[in-house]
Amino acid sequence: MYLCSRNHKKHKDMTKRTFLLFHLFTFSLFILAQTISIETEHTQMVLRVNQQKRLCQTYLGERLSAQTDLSQLSMPQAGLSSSCIKGLEAYPVMGTEDYYEPTFEIHHADGNPTSVLKYVSHSTTGNVTSISLKDELYPVEVTLYYKVFPEEDIIQQWAEIRHEEKGKVYLGRYASSMLYFEAPKYFLTEFASDWAKEMQMQSQELQFGKKIVDSRLGARANMMAQPFFEVGLGEPVRENEGTVLMGTLGWTGNFRFTFEVDNQHVLRVISGINHDASTYLLRKGEAFRTADFYFTLSNKGAGEGSRRFQRWMMNHQLHKADADRMTLLNNWENTYFDFDEEKLVALFGEAKDLGVDLFLLDDGWFGNKYPRKNDHAGLGDWQVTKDKLPQGIPYLVKKAKENGVSFGIWIEPEMVNPKSELAEKHPDWIIQLPSRETYYFRNQLVLDLCNPKVQDFVFGVVDSLMQALPQRGSGEGAIRFLKWDCNSPITNIYSPYLKENQGNLYVDYVRGLYKVLDRVQAKYPDLYMMMCSGGGGRSDVKGLSYFTEFWCSDNTDPIERLFIQWGYSQFMPAKAMCAHVTEWNRRTSIKFRVDVAFQGKMGFDISLKGLSDDDRQYCREAIKEYKRLKDVVWSPYLYRLVSPYEGQHCVVQRVNDDKTHSIVFAYDIHPRYGELILPTRLQGLDAEAKYRVKEICLMPGRQSWLSCNEKVYTGDYLMKVGLKVTSSNDLVSHIIEISKTDTAD
Numbered sequence: 203m204y205l206c207s208r209n210h211k212k213h214k215d216m217t218k219r220t221f222l223l224f225h226l227f228t229f230s231l232f233i234l235a236q237t238i239s240i241e242t243e244h245t246q247m248v249l250r251v252n253q254q255k256r257l258c259q260t261y262l263g264e265r266l267s268a269q270t271d272l273s274q275l276s277m278p279q280a281g282l283s284s285s286c287i288k289g290l291e292a293y294p295v296m297g298t299e300d301y302y303e304p305t306f307e308i309h310h311a312d313g314n315p316t317s318v319l320k321y322v323s324h325s326t327t328g329n330v331t332s333i334s335l336k337d338e339l340y341p342v343e344v345t346l347y348y349k350v351f352p353e354e355d356i357i358q359q360w361a362e363i364r365h366e367e368k369g370k371v372y373l374g375r376y377a378s379s380m381l382y383f384e385a386p387k388y389f390l391t392e393f394a395s396d397w398a399k400e401m402q403m404q405s406q407e408l409q410f411g412k413k414i415v416d417s418r419l420g421a422r423a424n425m426m427a428q429p430f431f432e433v434g435l436g437e438p439v440r441e442n443e444g445t446v447l448m449g450t451l452g453w454t455g456n457f458r459f460t461f462e463v464d465n466q467h468v469l470r471v472i473s474g475i476n477h478d479a480s481t482y483l484l485r486k487g488e489a490f491r492t493a494d495f496y497f498t499l500s501n502k503g504a505g506e507g508s509r510r511f512q513r514w515m516m517n518h519q520l521h522k523a524d525a526d527r528m529t530l531l532n533n534w535e536n537t538y539f540d541f542d543e544e545k546l547v548a549l550f551g552e553a554k555d556l557g558v559d560l561f562l563l564d565d566g567w568f569g570n571k572y573p574r575k576n577d578h579a580g581l582g583d584w585q586v587t588k589d590k591l592p593q594g595i596p597y598l599v600k601k602a603k604e605n606g607v608s609f610g611i612w613i614e615p616e617m618v619n620p621k622s623e624l625a626e627k628h629p630d631w632i633i634q635l636p637s638r639e640t641y642y643f644r645n646q647l648v649l650d651l652c653n654p655k656v657q658d659f660v661f662g663v664v665d666s667l668m669q670a671l672p673q674r675g676s677g678e679g680a681i682r683f684l685k686w687d688c689n690s691p692i693t694n695i696y697s698p699y700l701k702e703n704q705g706n707l708y709v710d711y712v713r714g715l716y717k718v719l720d721r722v723q724a725k726y727p728d729l730y731m732m733m734c735s736g737g738g739g740r741s742d743v744k745g746l747s748y749f750t751e752f753w754c755s756d757n758t759d760p761i762e763r764l765f766i767q768w769g770y771s772q773f774m775p776a777k778a779m780c781a782h783v784t785e786w787n788r789r790t791s792i793k794f795r796v797d798v799a800f801q802g803k804m805g806f807d808i809s810l811k812g813l814s815d816d817d818r819q820y821c822r823e824a825i826k827e828y829k830r831l832k833d834v835v836w837s838p839y840l841y842r843l844v845s846p847y848e849g850q851h852c853v854v855q856r857v858n859d860d861k862t863h864s865i866v867f868a869y870d871i872h873p874r875y876g877e878l879i880l881p882t883r884l885q886g887l888d889a890e891a892k893y894r895v896k897e898i899c900l901m902p903g904r905q906s907w908l909s910c911n912e913k914v915y916t917g918d919y920l921m922k923v924g925l926k927v928t929s930s931n932d933l934v935s936h937i938i939e940i941s942k943t944d945t946a947d
């Protein structure tokens with residue numbers, strides 16, 4: 203009995219212990235199997251901590267309705283054999299059992315190039331979830347951040363890396379994001395570029411292995427590849443149907459997107475700063491913040507994805523998104539370097555005659571010892587050329603004001619010509635190899651923005667210009683606009699400032715630029731600035747948090763622009779896309795050229811003298827109409843109806859927020875004779891409402907020949923039947939206003 207009772211007690215104790223252990227075990231399992239859900243209105247990403255405390259992605263797709271379903275998501279085992287202890291790791295590290303491309307690589311002070319990051323904790327504050335990971339062997343910590351923009355369905359990702367090691371620690375890779383997808387097929391749309399050929403969309407199926415889209419140009423970083431991509435999951439990217447991943451990196455420098463299809467046919471998408479030629483020395487205790495990666499996952503094709511990105515840009519990212527924008531007359535293609543005060547003052551008169559808001563003085567106004575007569579000299583010497591403009595910038599601003607236009611000016615403050623006083627005085631401020639022959643891109647070199655003294659200098663370029671004419675009140679009577687150019691990639695890659703830490707150059711250059719732009723923005727919040735880089739060589743969304751707009755391309759041939767604008771419109775809002783009317787492609791009418799520029803942030807870079815009276819009149823009227831309609835033109839609700847990539851027409855439509863007003867832009871390029879013309883179905887309208895259709899911006903004395911002109915239709919009809927807005931004519935364009943009406947005809 204005793205025995206028995208002793209046995210019984212022992213048994214009871216054991217049961218209690220087992221019970222406790224079991225609970226402890228399940229509790230720790232529960233802790234380990236933490237589930238973290240990142241959600242927007244339509245998208246959900248689920249991360250789970252596995253039993254080895256590794257953070258894995260278990261789901262990324264359409265938002266699930268029931269939270270209880272999250273536990274059904276299995277921990278995938280892609281990549282290696284089934285013995286692989288990890289799933290699809292959220293931030294895979296070099297040196298672990300996943301042999302595919304990692305997001306992170308750290309070289310410890312003892313020379314060990316591997317790490318294992320384990321989950322420590324996570325928290326959510328507002329819209330940001332942060333997840334802390336640590337290496338148990340080395341004092342290395344990585345925090346992953348996920349910020350959601352629920353309404354716009356955008357997720358932002360970045361990471362912060364720190365260590366507490368003694369000795370030198372280098373980061374070999376430091377991506378912002380890894381995303382995994384499982385679909386029968388994958389199709390990548392990339393945006394190839396070159397000078398005058400920005401945003402050329404091309405698609406390909408991704409097969410086993412890797413495809414990398416990246417840039418290594420440093421300053422004019424996007425000249426040959428743009429930091430955007432689209433991936434069709436299951437089928438090629440379509441405009442209104444299908445699941446499409448759309449992503450972009452907010453980094454005004456080298457970027458890299460890696461698309462890798464692994465042995466299990468899982469697509470791995472890594473996005474971040476390009477680590478190539480950038481093994482980064484990270485000092486103890488310093489935080490390395492990666493670039494911001496933004497993505498959306500649309501189930502309604504790229505069209506819906508673009509509207510989300512444009513809304514996000516307008517609501518959260520674009521500098522001065524709520525403020526107005528100025529139409530302008532630029533003198534670059536009119537005068538190039540050949541101007542003086544008299545010519546400029548005459549051009550202020552032309553700006554007034556046109557009815558634009560601002561005159562923009564381009565390259566060629568500075569340098570005295572080495573005046574900027576062409577692109578061989580003067581960059582760096584930001585004093586006005588006295589014998590060209592003896593009364594200086596204040597005089598020009600005053601004269602512009604007398605003509606009722608504001609004044610803006612071109613600068614390229616990150617650059618230097620060897621023929622300049624700056625180069626003579628501060629050769630140590632220039633990025634160039636100490637012991638090799640120097641090569642030049644557009645006869646210039648890049649200043650070393652890693653150096654704080656150079657940052658002060660670059661800020662000083664803006665500051666001195668602005669201080670010469672302090673802003674008053676709303677900024678009237680001062681310089682109101684800067685065109686900030688950047689014509690060279692980083693060449694002769696060696697920073698005299700960084701000395702033996704050259705791996706930090708590309709990253710610290712961009713950080714130096716941001717430090718300058720932070721100061722400019724803080725001191726001159728009213729200043730409008732165009733991001734320009736020999737055309738669209740700079741075009742990222744982080745840049746646009748400092749700049750109010752960007753120059754899409756030096757190519758202003760309206761036909762080419764239809765393609766370039768189509769490309770940028772995948773991500774960028776019209777309000778930020780500078781579109782100027784020029785002399786490019788004189789086979790096109792002025793109307794056609796203006797009608798293409800009307801789609802963006804409109805400007806002119808043309809001599810009025812060369813235009814006929816009718817053409818001049820057309821421009822004036824178009825500017826008036828543009829000003830009247832700009833809120834609709836700049837609406838993020840864009841519907842790309844007919845693609846120039848698919849035929850000889852292009853039709854796009856913008857609809858305002860409350861669906862009361864819409865504009866249709868229709869262009870015929872070079873249609874075949876007798877081509878079948880079908881009506882174009884509109885989108886985004888209120889089916890119940892009635893709309894009046896009116897062609898606007900007609901050449902003086904002309905009537906609209908569109909059969910739909912001045913008629914009233916229901917939104918339902920416009921979206922189901924459509925309007926004949928294209929034709930088999932060569933190079934014809936129409937701008938059609940669609941306004942909600944209460945009357946029947």
Ligand code: DGJ
Pocket residue numbers: 534564565612687689734735736737753755756
């Ligand atoms: C390149 C720009 O894209 C042009 O618009 C013009 O500003 C030139 N630079 C001036 O050098």
